[in-house]
Amino acid sequence: MAAERTSLFIFFGGTGDLAYRKLYPSMFNLYKKGTLREHFGVIGTSREKLTDEQFQQNVLKSLGTAKTDKEAVKFVSHFGYEAHDVTDKAHYQVMKKRADEMDKKFKLNGNRIFYLSLAPSFFGTVAGYLKSEGLTDTDGFDRVVIEKPFGRDFDSAQQLNEALSKSFDEKQIFRIDHYLGKEMIQNIEAVRFGNTLVESLWNNRYIDNIQVTLSEKLGVEERASYYDNSGALRDMVQNHIMQIVSLLAMEQPVSFTDVDIRAEKVKALRSLRVYNVAEASTNFVRGQYGPGDNQRAYRDEDNVPHDSNNDTFVAGKLLFDNYRWSGTPFYIRTGKMLADKFTRVDVVFKKPLIDIFSFPQNHNAPLEANVLTMYIEPHAGFSLRLNAKTNGQGFQTKPINLDYFVDAKDSKATPEPYERLIHDVMKGDGTNFSSWQEVSYAWRFVDQIRKVWDLQKPEFPNYTPGSMGPAAADELITRDHRQWVYRLNK
Numbered sequence: 069m070a071a072e073r074t075s076l077f078i079f080f081g082g083t084g085d086l087a088y089r090k091l092y093p094s095m096f097n098l099y100k101k102g103t104l105r106e107h108f109g110v111i112g113t114s115r116e117k118l119t120d121e122q123f124q125q126n127v128l129k130s131l132g133t134a135k136t137d138k139e140a141v142k143f144v145s146h147f148g149y150e151a152h153d154v155t156d157k158a159h160y161q162v163m164k165k166r167a168d169e170m171d172k173k174f175k176l177n178g179n180r181i182f183y184l185s186l187a188p189s190f191f192g193t194v195a196g197y198l199k200s201e202g203l204t205d206t207d208g209f210d211r212v213v214i215e216k217p218f219g220r221d222f223d224s225a226q227q228l229n230e231a232l233s234k235s236f237d238e239k240q241i242f243r244i245d246h247y248l249g250k251e252m253i254q255n256i257e258a259v260r261f262g263n264t265l266v267e268s269l270w271n272n273r274y275i276d277n278i279q280v281t282l283s284e285k286l287g288v289e290e291r292a293s294y295y296d297n298s299g300a301l302r303d304m305v306q307n308h309i310m311q312i313v314s315l316l317a318m319e320q321p322v323s324f325t326d327v328d329i330r331a332e333k334v335k336a337l338r339s340l341r342v343y344n345v346a347e348a349s350t351n352f353v354r355g356q357y358g359p360g361d362n363q364r365a366y367r368d369e370d371n372v373p374h375d376s377n378n379d380t381f382v383a384g385k386l387l388f389d390n391y392r393w394s395g396t397p398f399y400i401r402t403g404k405m406l407a408d409k410f411t412r413v414d415v416v417f418k419k420p421l422i423d424i425f426s427f428p429q430n431h432n433a434p435l436e437a438n439v440l441t442m443y444i445e446p447h448a449g450f451s452l453r454l455n456a457k458t459n460g461q462g463f464q465t466k467p468i469n470l471d472y473f474v475d476a477k478d479s480k481a482t483p484e485p486y487e488r489l490i491h492d493v494m495k496g497d498g499t500n501f502s503s504w505q506e507v508s509y510a511w512r513f514v515d516q517i518r519k520v521w522d523l524q525k526p527e528f529p530n531y532t533p534g535s536m537g538p539a540a541a542d543e544l545i546t547r548d549h550r551q552w553v554y555r556l557n558k
Contacts (some may be wrong), residue, residue, distance in 0.1 A: 070098075073494040074107040076167060076176045078203075080154060080194055081185035082112025083123075086215070088130035090246075091183070094487035096131050099143045103491055107177075109170035113152035113163070123149035146174065154190050160201035167203060178206030181493055183213045188224075192231025199235035213242045213493055216307055217298065218502075221518070222511035229504050238504060242493050247308040247411075248500040249485025251474070252444040256315045256413075257329075259442070259450070266440075267320070269417070272396040276418045276437060279553055280312055282402040283536070285409040287357070288380075292371040299379040301354070301514060301521075304402040310337070310510040311502065313398055316413065317388055326498040330506065337509035339390040348520040355381030355538040357405040358529030365529055366405075377526055380404045383541035384517070385548075399545055399552075405533040407556055411444035414553035425465050436467045439553055448482070449473030 077095075079087055098104045112123055124144040133140040150166055152159050171178060182198060184191055191214060197203075204210040212232070219225025232241055247253055260267055269275070282304055288295045295303065317336040321328035343351060357380050359365040367374050381403030388394070417438040426434045439453040451471045458464040474482070483491075492500055531538040536556055545552060 070101050070103045072105045073103050074177055075179040075181050075494050076109045076170055077181050077183060078111045079183045080113050083114040083116050084185055086185050090486045092127050092130050094484050094490055096143055097487045098491060107175050108146055109174045109176060110147045111166060112149045117151050118149045120148050123147060154194050157197055160197045164201055164203050178208030181211050185215045188217060188228055191228050195232050195235040211240050211242060211493055212236050213244055215244055218243055218507055220302060221515050225507055225511050243502040244489055245307050245311055245502055246485040248311055249489040250444055251482050252442055252448045261320050271392045272394055274417055275396055276416045277397050277399060277550055278316055279399045279414040280309055281554060282308060282411045283406040283408060284404045285406060287405050288369055292369050296372050296376055296378045300382040300402055301379055301518060305382055306510050306514045309400050317393060329499050330503045334505045337506060339388045340513055341387045341389050342513050343516050345520050348517050352384040352517050353540040353544055354379040354526060355531045356528035357531055357533050360533030363533045377528060381537045383537060383544055401541055403537050407534055407536055410446060413442040415440040432464055435465060447473055
């Protein structure tokens with residue numbers, strides 16, 4: 069069994085979809101593994117009127133277990149509920165009384181984790197009242213977990229951070245990004261810094277380009293109201309993609325600790341070139357899906373304005389102005405209604421300076437580039453493309469793949485991202501969470517792209533559902549005499 073952790077969790081937005089679909093099931097996994105056992109408590113809060121018993125039954129239902137499951141029933145016995153208005157100061161006194169009762173009942177040592185799954189406009193309000201009304205006045209630790217979006221630009225993010233900083237210091241703030249909880253994202257560091265073969269080649273002398281693709285098969289679904297005010301650039305690039313890119317671009321940290329890892333990620337993001345107007349127009353493209361087979365255009369989706377110019381697709385070229393990566397581009401793309409749902413990183417190595425096998429008299433096709441592919445989801449694994457000789461007479465070459473994929477047994481045992489990240493919060497380990505400096509540099513970069521786009525009127529829609537985005541995304545990379553490793557009809 070795992071080492072038991074002790075804490076009280078207070079979930080603001082505790083009856084929301086995220087809580088029932090991800091957070092409570094992840095906590096139950098930790099309970100079954102022994103990380104949570106006797107000394108934990110949960111208070112769910114929202115405006116909804118519920119009794120403790122009704123809330124516990126809702127949580128049981130979210131776990132997908134029978135009401136006769138003794139382990140699940142014991143787990144939810146640690147749950148309580150308080151109807152709560154986050155803007156009402158008096159409600160925090162009620163919350164404090166309930167928190168103190170739970171602390172005494174389950175012997176929690178004053179350890180408290182406040183999980184804010186709310187609109188960002190309430191972050192500062194909640195943090196302020198938690199401090200002023202004494203919920204953080206304990207002998208244990210106090211930590212606050214913030215769900216995205218953390219602002220919609222640099223200025224709003226800075227305001228949020230300043231509001232939070234009045235009540236919590238940076239070490240107490242955990243800005244959660246569930247992509248950082250994925251097994252293969254965390255494997256980036258293992259592959260890079262655990263293998264001399266890889267790290268010695270991990271630079272602009274041997275790598276031609278790196279490609280990051282986050283492809284979504286579905287459209288906006290029920291998120292249209294939020295998504296139309298966000299778009300792919302803010303919803304995916306500013307957080308998920310920038311975090312992945314920083315792990316790929318960072319230098320080796322002095323030690324494998326959250327302080328040192330974050331420091332190197334910040335250095336990498338500081339060296340990311342912030343584009344001027346001309347560069348942004350050249351190096352970034354956007355798209356919006358039109359109609360397809362049995363699929364409405366984005367502008368015809370429910371709760372989307374018919375004249376919306378919101379981006380449902382983004383592709384771009386990132387450049388780092390530092391010794392390791394100067395001249396090596398990072399190509400990124402993400403979008404909705406694409407060919408399939410997957411996330412992958414393709415590291416394309418430079419070809420040999422002289423291809424001795426492709427002289428005309430050999431009648432051999434040119435060598436292909438070596439490619440290291442990291443499959444993040446839905447299947448986790450690696451693939452390394454090498455060139456080898458074909459069987460038979462003569463001397464012909466062909467690309468072969470050396471593959472490794474996590475088997476079904478190990479995949480089933482792999483912790484879910486939120487399970488892993490909740491565990492890290494209890495440990496106080498910020499390795500897989502975004503620091504304010506990381507967030508700020510990412511926003512500074514993204515804001516420049518957004519400002520340029522706001523000055524232009526796009527020709528939307530410009531791609532068909534089931535494709536890999538608009539033609540401009542392919543032109544972006546072919547202009548540099550390169551191509552996407554993953555492409556349709558190749």
